[in-house]
Amino acid sequence: MREDAQITRRALLGGLSAVGVAVAVGGLTVAAPAPAEAQQFGLQETVDAALKRIFGGRAMKDGGGKIKLEIPLIAENGAVVPVAVSVDSPMTPADYVKHIYIVADKNRIPVVARVALAPEGGRAFMGANIRLGETGDVRAIAEQSDGTLWQVKREVKVTVGGCGG
Amino acid sequence: MADIGKVRIRVPSSIKAGDVVQVRTLVIHPMERIERDKQGKIIQRNYNYINKVVVTYLGKTVATFDTTQSVSENPFFSFTFRATDPGQLRIQFFDTTGGRYEGTTEIRFS
Numbered sequence A: 001m002r003e004d005a006q007i008t009r010r011a012l013l014g015g016l017s018a019v020g021v022a023v024a025v026g027g028l029t030v031a032a033p034a035p036a037e038a039q040q041f042g043l044q045e046t047v048d049a050a051l052k053r054i055f056g057g058r059a060m061k062d063g064g065g066k067i068k069l070e071i072p073l074i075a076e077n078g079a080v081v082p083v084a085v086s087v088d089s090p091m092t093p094a095d096y097v098k099h100i101y102i103v104a105d106k107n108r109i110p111v112v113a114r115v116a117l118a119p120e121g122g123r124a125f126m127g128a129n130i131r132l133g134e135t136g137d138v139r140a141i142a143e144q145s146d147g148t149l150w151q152v153k154r155e156v157k158v159t160v161g162g163c164g165g
Numbered sequence B: 001m002a003d004i005g006k007v008r009i010r011v012p013s014s015i016k017a018g019d020v021v022q023v024r025t026l027v028i029h030p031m032e033r034i035e036r037d038k039q040g041k042i043i044q045r046n047y048n049y050i051n052k053v054v055v056t057y058l059g060k061t062v063a064t065f066d067t068t069q070s071v072s073e074n075p076f077f078s079f080t081f082r083a084t085d086p087g088q089l090r091i092q093f094f095d096t097t098g099g100r101y102e103g104t105t106e107i108r109f110s
Helices: A002-031 A033-038 A047-055
Strands: A067-070 A074-077 A081-087 A097-104 A111-117 A124-130 A136-144 A149-160 B007-010 B020-027 B050-057 B060-067 B076-082 B087-095 B100-107
Touching: A047 A097, A067 A136, A067 A149, A081 A097, A081 A136, A081 A149, A097 A124, A111 A124, A124 B060, B007 B087, B007 B100, B020 B087, B020 B100, B050 B076, B060 B076
Parallel strands: A074 A149
Antiparallel strands: A067 A081, A081 A124, A097 A111, A097 A136, A111 B060, A124 B076, A136 A149, B007 B020, B020 B076, B050 B060, B050 B087, B087 B100
């Protein structure tokens, strides 16, 4: 009788601690990957490393006549720099611009944004307010549905940097 | 910072069927920058910034923005879509702490 009680208590305690460990481990595995995954797209790296990581060394054509990059020549406040990119494209399901990338060469996180577009967009256009850490080139890269890459870049002079990090 | 997550959407006042419409949107969000300690080392933590913006119109995704900390505080975005039918335009913002902010507007023809 007494022995029975002991065994059940031991079993009960063992069971409880196992549950406790499972909860702790489960909690950790759920919480841990989220930040790593979230930060994966914008890494601290050089612009060459970023372009290599994203495009894998694919050739880029000069998109001078195709992409229109609107950004001020002189940005007084690097914390808010308006940028707008429009790409000359028919935007039909057969031929459209799949992605527009904004890359700021001198930022510690050079990849600013990637916009995935659909033919329903009607026009290959995107606009955003970005941060610029210091004077440097800003690139707009357009990826067409057939995989062709077009690039334009322009230098922006920044009076007061706005990246901090 | 009670306003975090407030979404504003601006569409042109008059839209005709078939028009390509440019929409401007803004969300109130701190978009935390990377912080460094006195030695200049990056403090590793989960920074709270918006990393995804999804635009849907009539249930279809029109544009998706993947954004990083190089985007300004209170991020502003603009994009276009072809207004084929009256219906709902919905913009969802996701941040790295699991926050989800949403704004909708009705597209009507005049």
